[in-house]
Amino acid sequence: MDLRQDSKEGVVVLDVIGRMDSSAAPLLQDRLTAVMAEPRARVLIDLAKLDYISSAGFRILLLAAKRADETGCRFVLCGISGRVRQLFDVGGFLELFSIAETREEGVAAAAG
């Protein structure tokens, strides 16, 4: 898995590329921990280039959403489609996260 970090309108944008499985999930977790250490951080995770997500990946996203709630951060996902979207749907995750259709909408939602 590759992680690319960018910043737009005060929002930290993380592009997750490849597979988010049990070996790659800790990498995302560490990055999110670092980014959310800032009080009231604004974070957007773009999953448009994600090929695969396993239960380990979902757990990391859940933990990140919980941390965002506790610390007043904004945490948004975008670019969920195809097989990944089906996994979100089957796992009951579509309603749990703040999800934007496009990167631009995601930045706007995270920026608030």
Next chain:
Amino acid sequence: MKKPLNVVYAADERLPAGIAVLSGLQHVGLMSIYLVYPVLIARAAGSTAEIAAAMVSFTLVALAVGTILQVIPIGPFGSGYLCQPIPTVVYLVPSLVAAKHGGLPLVFGLTLAAGLLEMALSRVLQRLRPVLPPEIAGLVVLFVGIATGVIGLRVAFEIGEQGMAAGPADIMITLATLAAMTGLNVWGRGAARLFCVLIGMAVGYAIAAVLGRFHASELTMLSASAVVALPDLGYVDWQFDAAMFIPFAVAAVAATLKITGNVTTCQKANDAEWVRPDMRSISRGALADGVGTVIAGGLGAPGINSSTAAVGLASATGVLSRHVAYPIAAILLLLAFLPKLGLFFYVMPRPVAGAALIFSSTFIVVNGMEIMTSRLLDSRKTLVIGLSLVAGLAVEVYPVLVRGSASGLQAVLGTSLVLGTLVGLALNLLFRIGIRRTGTLTVPLDSFDPESLDQFLERQGAAWGARRDVIERARFNLVQSIETILAGCDPQGPLRVDATFDEFNLDIRVSYPGAPLALPATRPTNEEIMASEAGQHALAGFLLRRFADRVQCTHVAGHSSILFHFEH
């Protein structure tokens, strides 16, 4: 069954009479484009204008009966969906050949026989899947599209043995008609886009009139004809020829495949929770489609087949109710008694008819390509498609290749549709030799490589010609299950993966010495998932169970085995 959000009236819902009639008019408007086909066949047989007009009338009667049979389920007939028949290019191609070689009696006799074949095929659709996989189905549709385009060019530019007879004015009419249809389809909206072919034809007629392309005799005949009259069955007779039946048999297969696709599309359009095709309604729909063609042949009309355009119109308007069939049938029957309608199509300038065929062919060609590539392709399937395409196109470009055969067979083998399909069928059967139905992989404990698991199933799926979406689900289950077993089941030795496939089932079995993998039926809570890796493993088990159609776990003497079953 859940009604999708974009549907206003689902198949089994009643609707106000006004909306039903308006929908019926829209559908008939769309169907009327194809009334040029009986005229083309009549012309190919050298028939008179009156016979051509009568053929149009009886085509309308056949369509009316076919609509009721297909859309309103009666006894064993009918899918119950708004995918009513139209005169079809599938039967146009062989009908033109038959008309030239044996006249209209041969067309009607072979059409009747083709309808009977369709009815027989409808009873064995499931068993035909290994013989008619999507690459063959797509090839047939592709060849129908190519043949339609070639016929369109021949008609538009009057291309014959002596070369091209069309003059500059004809070429201008062809291009203007095609430009109008194309422009409206690309940039038009609403009704303009929906009826782009009808409007384009009207543009062609208008330009032809301005250029004086209508003979005075044609206009006199049109104005002198009765407004209302009973069509005359006097021209109807039936003949049969075994060799000439081959292209009609190929057309019957193509028609069966088309109705199968259309009913499947209608099922999806009516049910937001659609998972897989309901073969019962598909089989009933194919039977009704075949009966419609039998009736058409019996009445002196060309073969008819379920309309993809009708399915598209229903989806676009959100009106999917089967009760629209009644006004459609009523309007069609009324039009059958208007001889001027048939004559109107008879006097259609050749460039206008040709342009309509060329325009239609484009969508059929692309549809064929989409069907062909809907499954994973390996070298076997690539060769089946490639060699069949080359064979089919060769006889169109170099007719001399079949000139040595008997004259009856020449007419049959000299079309890309027949030769290409026969080559495809033969190669498909030949290349099934050596395909192993089971693939096996060993996953060592110390080197878990998800990419290699993906590639294993991708290769197997391509060799089997499995559906892409089923292989995608299987890939997730394979990788997620092994990931979870390695992390949570303490396997004491390598994992063995066995993948087995037949046309209806894909089974993935993962076996290993170790503790069984839990596959809970209920989703763990978010708190459970976040609390520990055990929660994460429970989520994995839940997803694995939901993604497969059936799961089975066994644990005997320290050895565990999980079977994921996917219906194909």
